[in-house]
Amino acid sequence: MFGYIIINKPEMKFKEFDLYQSYYCGLCRSLKKEYGRLGQMTLSYDMTFVILFLSSLYEPETLVSSGRCAAHPCKKHCQRINPFSAYGADMNLLLSYYKCLDDWEDEHKINRKIMALSLQRRFRKAAHKYPQKEQIIQEKMRQIHACEKQKCRDLDLASGYFGEIMAEIFVWRKDEWEKELRHMGFFLGKFIYLMDAYEDAEQDQKTGNYNVFLEAYGEAGFTQKAENILSMMMAECARAFERLPIVENAEILRNILYSGVWHRYELVKRRREGK
Amino acid sequence: MYDPYAVLGVGRNATEEEIKKAYRALSRKYHPDANVNNPHKEQAEEKFKEIQQAYQQIMYEKERGSSGSSAYGQQQGGYWNFDDFFGDRGQQSRQSQDSESTYKQAASNYIRSGHYREALNVLNSIGNRDAHWYYLNAIANAGTGNNVAAMDSAQRAAAMEPGNLQYQQLYAQLQNGGSWYYGQRQSYGNPVDGSGNFCMKLCIANMVCNLCCGGGLCCI
Numbered sequence: 001m002f003g004y005i006i007i008n009k010p011e012m013k014f015k016e017f018d019l020y021q022s023y024y025c026g027l028c029r030s031l032k033k034e035y036g037r038l039g040q041m042t043l044s045y046d047m048t049f050v051i052l053f054l055s056s057l058y059e060p061e062t063l064v065s066s067g068r069c070a071a072h073p074c075k076k077h078c079q080r081i082n083p084f085s086a087y088g089a090d091m092n093l094l095l096s097y098y099k100c101l102d103d104w105e106d107e108h109k110i111n112r113k114i115m116a117l118s119l120q121r122r123f124r125k126a127a128h129k130y131p132q133k134e135q136i137i138q139e140k141m142r143q144i145h146a147c148e149k150q151k152c153r154d155l156d157l158a159s160g161y162f163g164e165i166m167a168e169i170f171v172w173r174k175d176e177w178e179k180e181l182r183h184m185g186f187f188l189g190k191f192i193y194l195m196d197a198y199e200d201a202e203q204d205q206k207t208g209n210y211n212v213f214l215e216a217y218g219e220a221g222f223t224q225k226a227e228n229i230l231s232m233m234m235a236e237c238a239r240a241f242e243r244l245p246i247v248e249n250a251e252i253l254r255n256i257l258y259s260g261v262w263h264r265y266e267l268v269k270r271r272r273e274g275k
Numbered sequence: 276m277y278d279p280y281a282v283l284g285v286g287r288n289a290t291e292e293e294i295k296k297a298y299r300a301l302s303r304k305y306h307p308d309a310n311v312n313n314p315h316k317e318q319a320e321e322k323f324k325e326i327q328q329a330y331q332q333i334m335y336e337k338e339r340g341s342s343g344s345s346a347y348g349q350q351q352g353g354y355w356n357f358d359d360f361f362g363d364r365g366q367q368s369r370q371s372q373d374s375e376s377t378y379k380q381a382a383s384n385y386i387r388s389g390h391y392r393e394a395l396n397v398l399n400s401i402g403n404r405d406a407h408w409y410y411l412n413a414i415a416n417a418g419t420g421n422n423v424a425a426m427d428s429a430q431r432a433a434a435m436e437p438g439n440l441q442y443q444q445l446y447a448q449l450q451n452g453g454s455w456y457y458g459q460r461q462s463y464g465n466p467v468d469g470s471g472n473f474c475m476k477l478c479i480a481n482m483v484c485n486l487c488c489g490g491g492l493c494c495i
C-alpha cells in the first residue's frame with residue numbers, strides 16, 4: 001500500500017515499540033496463513049495501524065506468541081494475533097490488488113500488472129468473504145480512476161473517494177461506533193491520497209502523469225499550503241479518535257496520528273529544500 | 276437534572292482518560308455482546324444505551340467547550356455540526372422575493388436538515404455569488420466532507436464581508452481543528468527532526484533497514 005501511517009520511533013518507548021511490532025508481525029503471520037508468501041508481500045504499516053486501532057477500541061482476546069520468520073531467522077519476535085489480524089489481512093489483499101491494477105493502468109508498470117494477476121486468486125478469496133466491502137472499494141477505485149482521467153483539479157473529489165474506501169475498512173461492523181470510525185477512516189484516506197500526490201508531485205511534473213497538485217506545485221508557498229491541507233485532514237481524523245473510548249495503546253496510536261504520519265512529508269520537504 | 280457524568284459514575288472534573296476508563300468498565304458489563312446468555316438482557320441493553328448516550332454527550336460537550344445543547348450524532352451521515360450557525364439565529368431575515376434568494380432559502384433548508392449534497396446542487400445553480408452564497412457553500416461542503424472547498428469558501432465569505440460576525444465565526448471554527456491539531460503535533464515531536472543531519476541519516480537508515488528486513492519485502 002502506501003506506508004504513510006507509521007510510527008515516530010525515536011519518540012517511542014521500547015515497550016511501546018515492541019507492542020507495535022508484535023501487531024505488525026501478527027499481520028504478517030495472518031497474511032501468510034491466509035494468502036501464502038505472495039500475500040505476505042503485501043504487508044503494510046498502514047494496515048498495521050488499522051489493526052492496532054481496532055484492537056484497542058474493541059479489546060478482543062489476543063493470542064500472544066513468539067516465533068521466528070524468514071525475514072528474521074535469528075531473532076524471535078513477539079506476535080499478537082486476534083480477529084482483527086485476519087480482517088486486516090483480508091482488507092490488505094483487497095486494497096493491494098486494486099492498487100496494483102491502478103498502478104498498471106496509470107503508469108503502465110508491468111510488474112504491477114504481473115503482481116495483480118498473481119494475486120487474483122487470493123483476491124477472489126478475500127472478496128468472497130467481504131462482498132459488500134469489495135463492491136464499494138471497486139466502485140470508488142473506478143471513480144478515482146475517472147477523476148484522474150479527466151485531470152480533475154478538485155482536491156476533495158478523488159481524495160474523498162479514497163476516503164470512502166478507508167471509511168469502509170475502518171467500519172469493521174455497523175455498531176455504536178460506526179459514525180466515528182467512518183469519520184476517522186474518511187479523513188485518514190483523504191490524507192493518504194493527498195500525501196501520495198504531494199510526494200509524487202515532482203516526478204509527475206517531469207513525466208506528465210496526472211497529479212492533483214500539479215498546478216499548485218512550483219507555486220510560491222506550495223509546501224505550506226499542502227501542509228495546511230494535510231493538517232486539516234489529520235485534525236478531523238484525530239478528533240474522531242479522541243472521541244472514542246480508547247485506553248489501551250492510546251499513546252502508540254497518538255504517536256502515529258500526531259507525529260508518525262508526518263515522517264514522509266518532512267523527508268520530502270527537506271529533500272526539496274535542499275535543492 | 277440529567278447528569279451524564281453520574282451515569283458513568285465519575286465527577287464533573289474527571290479527565291478524559293478517567294471518563295474513557297469508566298465507560299469501558301461499564302461497557303464491559305452491559306454491552307450486548309457480553310450479555311447474550313443473560314436472562315435480563317433487555318435491561319442490560321437499556322443500561323448500555325444509557326451509558327453510550329452519556330459518554331457521547333460528555334465527549335461532545337468537552338470538544339465544544341461545554342457549550343450547551345448536545346446535538347452530536349443527531350445528523351447521521353454529515354461530517355460537521357452546524358447548530359451554532361443554524362440555530363435560532365439562522366438566516367431567516369433575508370426575505371426578498373427574487374428567485375435567487377428562494378434558491379438560497381432552499382439551500383439553507385437542505386443544510387438544516389442535513390441534506391448537504393442537495394444543498395450543493397441548489398447552490399451550484401445560483402449565478403450570483405455573494406458573501407452569503409460562499410457562506411452557505413462553505414457549510415454544505417463541510418457537511419459532505421469536502422473540507423478543502425469549505426475552507427476556501429469560508430475564507431472568501433469572511434474576506435468579502437469582514438464586518439459579518441457569523442462569517443468570521445464560521446471561518447474561525449473551520450480553522451480551529453487545524454490549530455488544535457498543530458498544537459498536539461508540536462508536543463509529539465518532529466519525526467525527522469532530532470539534532471541535525473546525523474540523526475536524520477540514522478532515521479533513514481533505520482527505516483530502510485526496517486523496510487528490507489521487517490518482513491517488508493513490501494513492494495506494494
